[in-house]
Amino acid sequence: MSSQDEFEDQPWLDPDAVPFISIRGVTKKFGDFVAVDSVDLDIYQGELFCLLGGSGCGKTTLLRMLAGFETPSSGSIFIDGVEMSNVPPYERPVNMMFQSYALFPHMNVEKNVAYGLKRDGVPKEEINLRVAEMLSMVELTDFSQRKPHQLSGGQRQRVALARALIKRPKVLLLDEPLAALDKRLREQTQFELMNIQEKLGVTFVVVTHDQEEAMTLSTRIAVMDAGEFEQIGSPTEIYEYPDSRMVADFIGSINMFEGRVTQNSSDHISVSGSEEDIEFFVDYGMSIKDGNKVWVAVRPEKMRLSKEPPTAKKANQIKGMVQDIGYLGDISIYRIKLASDRVIDVTVPNQIRPKDGKHVAYWEDEVYLDWDAASAIVLTR
Amino acid sequence: MKQITTLDRMKAPVMARNWASELMGFLQTQWKAVVVFVPFFWLLVFFLAPFFIILKISLAESLIASPPFSPLFEWAEDGVMSIRIIFDNYSYLWEDELYLNTYLSSLKISTISTVICLLLGYPMAYAIVRSPPTTKNILLMMVILPFWTSFLLRVYAWMGLLADQGLVNDFLIWAGFIETPVRLMYSHFAVYVGIVYTYVPFMILPLYANMEKLDMELHEAAADLGSKPTTTFFTITLPLTWPGIVAGSLLVFIPATGEFVIPDLLGGGNVLMIGRVLFNEFHANHDWPVASAVAIALLILLVVPMMLYQRVQAKETESD
Numbered sequence A: 001m002s003s004q005d006e007f008e009d010q011p012w013l014d015p016d017a018v019p020f021i022s023i024r025g026v027t028k029k030f031g032d033f034v035a036v037d038s039v040d041l042d043i044y045q046g047e048l049f050c051l052l053g054g055s056g057c058g059k060t061t062l063l064r065m066l067a068g069f070e071t072p073s074s075g076s077i078f079i080d081g082v083e084m085s086n087v088p089p090y091e092r093p094v095n096m097m098f099q100s101y102a103l104f105p106h107m108n109v110e111k112n113v114a115y116g117l118k119r120d121g122v123p124k125e126e127i128n129l130r131v132a133e134m135l136s137m138v139e140l141t142d143f144s145q146r147k148p149h150q151l152s153g154g155q156r157q158r159v160a161l162a163r164a165l166i167k168r169p170k171v172l173l174l175d176e177p178l179a180a181l182d183k184r185l186r187e188q189t190q191f192e193l194m195n196i197q198e199k200l201g202v203t204f205v206v207v208t209h210d211q212e213e214a215m216t217l218s219t220r221i222a223v224m225d226a227g228e229f230e231q232i233g234s235p236t237e238i239y240e241y242p243d244s245r246m247v248a249d250f251i252g253s254i255n256m257f258e259g260r261v262t263q264n265s266s267d268h269i270s271v272s273g274s275e276e277d278i279e280f281f282v283d284y285g286m287s288i289k290d291g292n293k294v295w296v297a298v299r300p301e302k303m304r305l306s307k308e309p310p311t312a313k314k315a316n317q318i319k320g321m322v323q324d325i326g327y328l329g330d331i332s333i334y335r336i337k338l339a340s341d342r343v344i345d346v347t348v349p350n351q352i353r354p355k356d357g358k359h360v361a362y363w364e365d366e367v368y369l370d371w372d373a374a375s376a377i378v379l380t381r
Numbered sequence B: 001m002k003q004i005t006t007l008d009r010m011k012a013p014v015m016a017r018n019w020a021s022e023l024m025g026f027l028q029t030q031w032k033a034v035v036v037f038v039p040f041f042w043l044l045v046f047f048l049a050p051f052f053i054i055l056k057i058s059l060a061e062s063l064i065a066s067p068p069f070s071p072l073f074e075w076a077e078d079g080v081m082s083i084r085i086i087f088d089n090y091s092y093l094w095e096d097e098l099y100l101n102t103y104l105s106s107l108k109i110s111t112i113s114t115v116i117c118l119l120l121g122y123p124m125a126y127a128i129v130r131s132p133p134t135t136k137n138i139l140l141m142m143v144i145l146p147f148w149t150s151f152l153l154r155v156y157a158w159m160g161l162l163a164d165q166g167l168v169n170d171f172l173i174w175a176g177f178i179e180t181p182v183r184l185m186y187s188h189f190a191v192y193v194g195i196v197y198t199y200v201p202f203m204i205l206p207l208y209a210n211m212e213k214l215d216m217e218l219h220e221a222a223a224d225l226g227s228k229p230t231t232t233f234f235t236i237t238l239p240l241t242w243p244g245i246v247a248g249s250l251l252v253f254i255p256a257t258g259e260f261v262i263p264d265l266l267g268g269g270n271v272l273m274i275g276r277v278l279f280n281e282f283h284a285n286h287d288w289p290v291a292s293a294v295a296i297a298l299l300i301l302l303v304v305p306m307m308l309y310q311r312v313q314a315k316e317t318e319s320d
């Protein structure tokens, strides 16, 4: 196996790979306010990279610096090996889909989509062909003669997407591309995006609020907070091995317990809960001193719920009382009240149809929770 | 009798209250009609009525009498009303070259002035819109500031500036560009300076109002799609600011065409403009019917192209 094959789906692991977009120590200040705080990031050809984070954390600002609408206060950006600070937006090999769509109000859908091709002097017949193709892809063929103000929010969003895609840029920057679409169209467009990305080898940088979307779409996710990257990694890494409480909390739901390290070796860590009477046993080692304060996090779906007390085992278990049950169809969420008065979530897949509304456990039932040593994560920040 | 009066007295306040509440009810339900009707009524009285009076005079014959024109309607002795309409005044305008030349000269001057105002005002409006909020307010104030002094005074000020011994000539001599004063006053140049100076705010303000609504992100979107700044200007900025350009140009062109004070004071006898002809017909020649015909012809000259333009516009928006 050559190294190329080995890293084909994960170029960021290949030490020899050359990044397509390289962000080096980029900071953006608006007056005294630091919107993006000295970030470093490499994005590789053909990646579908997601920027995920709460509102106002600097996602759009970072994207605008890539497109050339904002100049970094310091640091530099390389796209395809070229330093971008002196390249105006209209000469950059990137196209952007704006969060507010920025459709040209005086042009109909067709002309909006054709705008970029016209600027490049593409022959008329080819423009017509490509526009028609693109409009049918985003299901807007019947609306080609409408002006933007005659379209619904979702339709406008699709025009914006079509307009950004039509030039087949090397890098496509998408700011919340699917937020206004209904579920069916969103899933279909997600699929289309992945298709286009595979077919054309376009590098995507997608901004989103929606963690589920980030999980399905991306090769890698960068979780942003207050202008900085909290963590960069594949969806699995981010979900299974978050390296801070912020990331763990932001992606999916998680139960977090405070504790102190009681024992730590190269292949396991023991932690005793500070507020709950739990002995945690985690099956990987970390370099932490005994007695240090840490947080142990366990995802709701990784906990087992039973009415029988577990046999013998002492670590990784706790007793509680069912406070609430949420039936979601595929799974049920149990809210369990612990002796410390804290309430934690446990999800149970509904493998068998609950007969006559019969659940594993009922309100006020005393239940036991336990989990595997491989399921918990130790967080130090 | 007495009984009826008391009855009336008792009724009166009730009726008044009914009347008031009915009016309130009417205003509440028909407020849109009221809002439209009040200015409409105003225009009817103060624009349309004088217009018809002028139109009537323009169709009359000049007399040495008071008023100095023949009546349009006359009651003959047998009780039959006779109407006398005379188109002589209009054919006279057509036949005498002076009028035709003056109209053309007026249109030429106002067209050129409008273009100059647009070329000056457009970048100014754009700069004002793009400047930070505090500067923006100061710049806007400066555009409006001249209106705080009388228009006539400002034209007199220009007379002082442009005179042979005026500031402009003094400066040019002092700077060594010229040796003897150049004639600036009583020329087309002086008239253009006066008109452009006076009317440029009327160009800037509607353009500013229009550009203020312009979404700057559209320029970014165009640039992102590979459009150079000049192309962006012609494909995005210009089409979107077109309504502002039209509004500003009409606001400059229409009053500039009929301008009287500026050509009279700055142009003297050397610049033919219809406003001065009109003034002369009324006052010097005392020929009200011809003066009225001049005014009506000017109105038609200005209104007809505007209506045509509106037609085209309406059709365009319909076809979109």
Ligand SMILES: Nc1ncnc2c1ncn2[C@@H]1O[C@H](COP(=O)(O)OP(=O)(O)OP(=O)(O)O)[C@@H](O)[C@H]1O
Binding pocket: A030, A033, A035, A053, A054, A055, A056, A057, A058, A059, A060, A061, A062, A099, A209
């Ligand atoms: N032109 C500007 N001037 C001043 N502050 C700005 C400017 N643009 C953005 N900011 C600030 O920078 C921060 C980051 O903004 P940004 O638009 O990048 O957020 P975002 O992550 O895209 O948020 P959202 O998810 O709500 O779109 C915000 O606090 C915002 O108020």
Ligand SMILES: [Mg+2]
Binding pocket: A059, A060, A061, A099, A175
């Ligand atoms: Mg944003």
